[in-house]
Amino acid sequence: MKCINPLLLAGVLATATGVHANSLNPVVEKSAAINDSALKTQGKIDSISDSMQSKLQQFKTLNKEIDGLMVYNSQLDKQIQNQLAEMADINASMDQVSVIERQITPLMLKMITGLEQFVALDVPFLLEERKQRVSKLREMMERADVTSSEKFRRVLEAYQVEVEYGRTIEAYPALINVAGQEREVDFLRIGRLELMYVTKDGKTAGIWEKETKQFKELPDTNISQINKALRIARKQLAPDMLTLPINAAK
Template sequence: MKGVKPLILAGIVAASAAVHANDLNTVIDKSSEINNLAAQSQTKIDKIADSMQGRLQQFKTLNKEIDGLAVYNAQLTKQLNNQIEEMESLNLSMDQVSIIERQITPLMLRMITGLEQFVALDVPFLKQERKQRLESLSAMMERADITSSEKFRRVLEAYQVEVDYGRTIEAYTALLDVDNKEREVDFLRIGRLELIYLTRDGKQAGSWDQQSQSFVALPDSTISQINKGLRIARKQLAPDMLTLPIHAAE
């Protein structure tokens, strides 16, 4: 019977070991399952964290865009307000321009009439050229395709040309009735002080007498000075003193 007890004890130990082995396997399995679940949870947490980080970054980006749009809208608002003010100013200017245009047209017509009267009373040099300029101005005033500003510029330009005549010396060739015969002569204009002619053969000379409104003959002694003046006016000689009679000035 002594041999039976050890066998029983060994069986108990073996059974106990088997039970402990099963429990250990169960614990290991549970632990593995827990670890797997923990890993899955961590993965979900990481995904949620990444998603939150991405959304936070997106939120920050959107905030920057909103701030930029706010600044842009403020700038646009300023530009719009400035454009509205400019439009109001332009509308006011247009109204004023209409008033000015209604006033400036009669003024230009009076200026042209005054210029015609002045030319008619002036020393009769470049008669055809000045007549054509005045006719061009009168015709221009009837044209609708030319702006009022351009018309006014041309009228002022014509006045400037007339002003320049008074401070320049000029030589030109034209036809003149000399001794009841139309002849080609050289004219010498010295400002508005003197208008002298010399026949092309160099034998006859005369100057404009404003009082009698006609040309009067000059003595032959003046012909050399007239020739000199013609050459100076044509830039063939350097400017120099001239000795000539004065009839044109009043």
């Protein structure tokens, strides 16, 4: 058996090791490059994944907004349809108002004429005041700055005043002709049933007669009761039983 020189063996091993190391270096470098490339690729993948998640979230948010807008638009569409229907109703009503306005003016004029005739035929209490009310209504009808609705309201108001006269009692002063002389008297109105007076000196009393359309003098025995009724009408006395002359219905 031959002996190998240790020095020679060491040299051979060193040479082999050097040769092997030199052949592995490119492999190691290539592997490192691959790892670097893999890391960069993973970074890009992570970045793309994050971007996709963000865009997905945006997509979901936009979908919710779109759903909300669709509901809102549907509600607006219903409101618009209702408003269009209301506009159509208003236009139709305006056309009807024009027709009604043409019809209501003659009606109001007839009502004023009727009121004027009623006052002339009625018991003559507050006669000047009531005549002036009718006169003002006629003047109002000629004014262009007063709407038809306001005119109609005032005509109805005048009728309402006349209706209230029939439900109340009233005392008021006035001047009338008594026995050929103009005298100041206190009138007592009991609804539309009776109209009586007492002179300021308390010596003469009278009552309106519907048949003769004039005042008739009353006996002195009625004066105290009429004065009491005047005080009740002025709220100076509590309501109480009274004995007053009454025109009997025929």
